[in-house]
Amino acid sequence: MTKINTNSTLVTVTGVDKVFKRGSEEIHVLGGLDLEIPDGEFLALMGPSGSGKSTLLNLVGGLDRPSEGKVEIGGKRIDKLSDRKLAAWRARHVGLVFQFYNLMPVLTAQKNVELPLLLTKLSRAERKKRAAIALDIVGLSHRTGHYPRQMSGGEQQRTGIARAIVTDPTLLLCDEPTGDLDRKSGDEILDLLQALNQEQGKTIIMVTHDIHAAARATRTLYLNKGQLSTEAVD
Amino acid sequence: MFNWMAQVFSVTRFSMLSLPQRKGSSAAALLGIAGVVAVMVGVLSIAQGVMKTMESSAGDTNVIVLRSGADSEMMSGLGGDDTRIIAEAPGIARDASGPVSSPELFVVINLPMRSTGTDANVPLRGVQAQAQQVRDGFRLVEGRMFEWGLNEVIVGVGARQQFAGLEIGSSIEVGKERWPVVGVFEAAGGLSESEIWVDAAVLQPAYRRGNSYQAVYVKLNSRDAFGEFKDTLTSDPRLNVKAMRETDYYEAQSSTVTNLITGLGTLIAVIMGLGAIFGALNTMYTAVSARTREIATLRALGFRSGPVVISILSESLLLALAGGLIGAGLAWLAFDGYRAATLNWASFSAITFAFDVNLKLLVQGIIFAMVIGLIGGLLPAIRAARQPVAHALREL
Numbered sequence: 001m002t003k004i005n006t007n008s009t010l011v012t013v014t015g016v017d018k019v020f021k022r023g024s025e026e027i028h029v030l031g032g033l034d035l036e037i038p039d040g041e042f043l044a045l046m047g048p049s050g051s052g053k054s055t056l057l058n059l060v061g062g063l064d065r066p067s068e069g070k071v072e073i074g075g076k077r078i079d080k081l082s083d084r085k086l087a088a089w090r091a092r093h094v095g096l097v098f099q100f101y102n103l104m105p106v107l108t109a110q111k112n113v114e115l116p117l118l119l120t121k122l123s124r125a126e127r128k129k130r131a132a133i134a135l136d137i138v139g140l141s142h143r144t145g146h147y148p149r150q151m152s153g154g155e156q157q158r159t160g161i162a163r164a165i166v167t168d169p170t171l172l173l174c175d176e177p178t179g180d181l182d183r184k185s186g187d188e189i190l191d192l193l194q195a196l197n198q199e200q201g202k203t204i205i206m207v208t209h210d211i212h213a214a215a216r217a218t219r220t221l222y223l224n225k226g227q228l229s230t231e232a233v234d
Numbered sequence: 235m236f237n238w239m240a241q242v243f244s245v246t247r248f249s250m251l252s253l254p255q256r257k258g259s260s261a262a263a264l265l266g267i268a269g270v271v272a273v274m275v276g277v278l279s280i281a282q283g284v285m286k287t288m289e290s291s292a293g294d295t296n297v298i299v300l301r302s303g304a305d306s307e308m309m310s311g312l313g314g315d316d317t318r319i320i321a322e323a324p325g326i327a328r329d330a331s332g333p334v335s336s337p338e339l340f341v342v343i344n345l346p347m348r349s350t351g352t353d354a355n356v357p358l359r360g361v362q363a364q365a366q367q368v369r370d371g372f373r374l375v376e377g378r379m380f381e382w383g384l385n386e387v388i389v390g391v392g393a394r395q396q397f398a399g400l401e402i403g404s405s406i407e408v409g410k411e412r413w414p415v416v417g418v419f420e421a422a423g424g425l426s427e428s429e430i431w432v433d434a435a436v437l438q439p440a441y442r443r444g445n446s447y448q449a450v451y452v453k454l455n456s457r458d459a460f461g462e463f464k465d466t467l468t469s470d471p472r473l474n475v476k477a478m479r480e481t482d483y484y485e486a487q488s489s490t491v492t493n494l495i496t497g498l499g500t501l502i503a504v505i506m507g508l509g510a511i512f513g514a515l516n517t518m519y520t521a522v523s524a525r526t527r528e529i530a531t532l533r534a535l536g537f538r539s540g541p542v543v544i545s546i547l548s549e550s551l552l553l554a555l556a557g558g559l560i561g562a563g564l565a566w567l568a569f570d571g572y573r574a575a576t577l578n579w580a581s582f583s584a585i586t587f588a589f590d591v592n593l594k595l596l597v598q599g600i601i602f603a604m605v606i607g608l609i610g611g612l613l614p615a616i617r618a619a620r621q622p623v624a625h626a627l628r629e630l
Contacts, residue, residue: 064624091536102531106251118244119536
């Protein structure tokens with residue numbers, strides 16, 4: 001597994017504000033937020049809709065920048081990187097799992113999983129091999145040639161997870177990974193995430209509304225009105 | 235660089251693979267562009283056809299002699315003596331019957347167009363025997379040559395096709411007389427094919443022209459003989475004439491009508507092109523909108539904006555290329571070789587010509603289509619590339 005450094009704290013968010021502008025109106029989503037996530041943690045982020053969970057996830061994943069404050073991953077400050085460098089950093093260090101899987105409908109499971117590897121210098125044969133290993137880890141080695149439309153929601157999400165882990169990223173960010181699945185499929189996905197955390201040491205941040213899902217994490221934090229707490233606020 | 239190119243290739247491939255999902259809007263843009271190109275190529279092929287007719291008329295070694303100050307045969311006048319002096323000038327090619335020099339008379343008569351039934355000015359040319367030698371490619375294709383000294387005419391293939399009453403056996407009305415049509419000729423697609431020919435000696439009294447002509451057409455020994463020929467005529471105190479190469483003469487004759495048609499064609503193409511650009515813009519905005527999730531995901535995974543822009547432009551250009559090819563093909567099938575008549579503004583008489591959809595026009599049409607595709611794809615591509623990833627993911 002590739003690690004950025006051996007520091008026990010992988011993610012450090014310090015004094016982060018995030019303000020969105022809608023016309024002349026300013027919406028403060030996060031205000032002066034601090035967060036530390038140790039390497040190897042499985043963190044669940046909960047909170048009501050609009051509380052800023054996905055925004056925080058996007059900031060940690062380098063998909064967005066804070067209005068104020070800093071975001072360091074493995075000691076590297078990412079909020080100051082150029083768009084180009086940030087894209088390259090994301091490709092190398094972050095695996096993303098989306099609620100609606102976000103697979104390319106025109107590509108097979110195998111090709112979908114190979115997608116992030118197109119950004120590397122790996123040969124075609126090596127890309128194919130690594131994608132096959134990732135699909136095997138998520139239990140889909142028998143579905144490699146199938147298109148997303150030919151797979152169930154659970155299988156599509158497993159493909160999404162295989163795509164997220166194929167580059168062996170430092171950080172796995174999951175935005176409502178079971179939000180679109182039935183309980184049984186959701187449980188299977190959570191089993192898989194838990195195994196990735198416990199057996200492969202992946203650091204996972206999972207945004208969820210589901211207490212049942214959050215129970216699988218090693219720590220749960222609650223976001224409300226832009227602030228983090230260890231206990232849910234009614 | 236390799237990495238970047240690989241990204242471009244991959245993203246463009248997804249774009250192409252997902253085209254069938256957007257076949258409705260893509261087909262609309264494609265057909266819009268095809269229509270613009272077909273109309274543009276069709277209209278411009280008229281100008282090309284007129285130019286080609288004029289160019290076909292002009293022999294490389296041919297010269298036309300007019301009265302000094304006249305810009306066309308209609309405005310010119312030469313006495314019979316003048317034409318004999320001109321025939322003696324140096325540099326003129328000779329055949330068994332003497333110098334290849336053809337004094338000619340030019341009048342217009344009214345005949346109804348076959349297509350509309352309305353009258354058009356049709357050129358009636360009085361010629362001598364050398365008229366056939368001066369014009370390369372002159373050939374009787376039906377009937378026979380008129381008898382010298384008789385009121386008989388032969389007609390060009392273009393004139394017969396465009397104007398009513400020019401079949402062999404019918405006759406044309408000249409003054410109070412009727413002159414029978416006895417033959418049909420072609421002249422390598424040149425201007426003469428729009429004309430009716432009669433013996434000059436018959437035409438002169440019919441129009442009370444005495445022993446006068448309007449132009450002398452001359453074939454020279456070589457292209458280089460023109461300078462001496464021209465100097466001899468212009469320095470001869472007995473003559474008040476000017477000599478022009480036929481190529482220059484016909485270019486000047488055709489410039490008004492070809493410039494008008496080209497200008498009009500370009501204007502129509504630009505106006506329709508603007509419409510097609512909006513069509514392409516709409517299609518590509520729809521495509522970008524339909525692919526928001528895909529584009530946002532790719533960028534979230536680490537793909538850069540450049541490849542996204544190029545993939546959208548590629549799709550737009552591919553649609554434009556297909557539209558351009560279809561439009562150019564349709565124009566070629568529908569218009570190439572189609573015969574029509576228009577007014578020669580220099581002689582105020584009709585010229586018949588064939589629409590000429592040539593390679594140059596087809597290439598122009600396809601380039602125009604690509605420009606439409608480029609403009610139509612650029613704004614949506616920039617929008618897709620500039621949209622913040624997190625924002626785009628939230629919109630899903």
